[in-house]
Amino acid sequence: MARVSAATHDVLSAASRLPLHTVVELRSPDGRQVFLLGETHVKTRRAAGICQQAVQGFSLRGVERLQRDQVFAGRFLGAFLERAREALQLLGGGRLAGSTIEVALDLPEGTTVELEQTRRVPLGLHVGAGYLALYMGLVLPALLLLPWWGTVPGLRPLRVTVKLLGLHLYALPVAYVFREHPWAVAIQPLLTILTERDALLADGILRMLETYPSEPAVVIVGRAHVEGVVARLLEHGFRRADPRVQEVFAFEA
Numbered sequence: 259m260a261r262v263s264a265a266t267h268d269v270l271s272a273a274s275r276l277p278l279h280t281v282v283e284l285r286s287p288d289g290r291q292v293f294l295l296g297e298t299h300v301k302t303r304r305a306a307g308i309c310q311q312a313v314q315g316f317s318l319r320g321v322e323r324l325q326r327d328q329v330f331a332g333r334f335l336g337a338f339l340e341r342a343r344e345a346l347q348l349l350g351g352g353r354l355a356g357s358t359i360e361v362a363l364d365l366p367e368g369t370t371v372e373l374e375q376t377r378r379v380p381l382g383l384h385v386g387a388g389y390l391a392l393y394m395g396l397v398l399p400a401l402l403l404l405p406w407w408g409t410v411p412g413l414r415p416l417r418v419t420v421k422l423l424g425l426h427l428y429a430l431p432v433a434y435v436f437r438e439h440p441w442a443v444a445i446q447p448l449l450t451i452l453t454e455r456d457a458l459l460a461d462g463i464l465r466m467l468e469t470y471p472s473e474p475a476v477v478i479v480g481r482a483h484v485e486g487v488v489a490r491l492l493e494h495g496f497r498r499a500d501p502r503v504q505e506v507f508a509f510e511a
Contacts, residue, residue, distance in 0.1 A: 262291055262474050266315030270295070273312045276305045278481055281312075282488055286467055287495035291474040296484035299357040300346050306355035313358055313476060317368035320466050321359045322459060322479040325374050330384040331391035338394050358478050369470060373462025373477070374455065382443060383458075386450030393448075397423050456486030463487070464494060 262270075270293060274281035278298040286292055293316075297309060313319060326332035347354045362370045400420045426446070433446035443450050463477055479487060492498075 269312045283499035284496045293476045295478045296481040309358040316476040318473040318475040319362045319370045320373045320477040323372040328379045329387045371466045374458045380454045382450035383454040386447045389447040459487050460490035
């Protein structure tokens with residue numbers, strides 16, 4: 259069975275040492291190498307170059323990519339996040355680059371699979387996306403009116419709503435800690451975006467490996483998804499690489 263080259267291993271090791279990045283090496287049930295590259299979607303040019311080299315070492319690549327047309331408010335969320343990333347890059351004065359996911363999608367050779375394509379979107383993901391859209395579409399713009407909150411009477415209902423949503427956001431850390439319990443999602447719908455997408459990503463990886471047998475693969479996801487995706491893959495018979503090899507990769511639980 260094909261293995262990644264020593265040069266690709268070295269680049270992956272370098273990527274694992276980047277701030278806010280991680281690399282986890284797994285073996286599929288049939289013994290294939292599967293590398294999860296957890297990244298931040300805005301990074302320095304140097305970090306972007308290392309991640310690009312890592313991705314170019316694979317002919318089979320899977321990527322996190324929200325299916326905007328299938329998820330409630332998906333187009334709004336996608337456009338908002340894109341503008342936010344562009345603003346950060348602009349403020350960085352040319353020193354920042356975007357996501358490795360876009361690099362993988364633009365590569366002319368090999369195959370890049372969007373892992374979250376599914377016939378049925380879980381209800382929880384619709385709920386979480388709707389909550390996030392409400393927060394981004396109401397709370398963040400309302401902060402621009404903060405200097406006038408105490409002087410314009412008509413802004414009182416908006417002020418109360420924004421404060422309630424802001425207080426509710428404090429439930430997210432609690433929900434995350436107890437995310438294995440069903441009630442965690444009920445107290446903070448934002449948690450569903452993470453947990454439901456973790457499941458979709460893991461299912462997408464399984465489909466990708468079934469469709470393209472025998473090739474080693476790299477999967478590029480946001481850093482926050484790595485732990486959940488790895489846990490689900492381990493339930494499907496995947497295992498971590500030999501510790502003597504794995505020790506070069508930094509995985510922070």
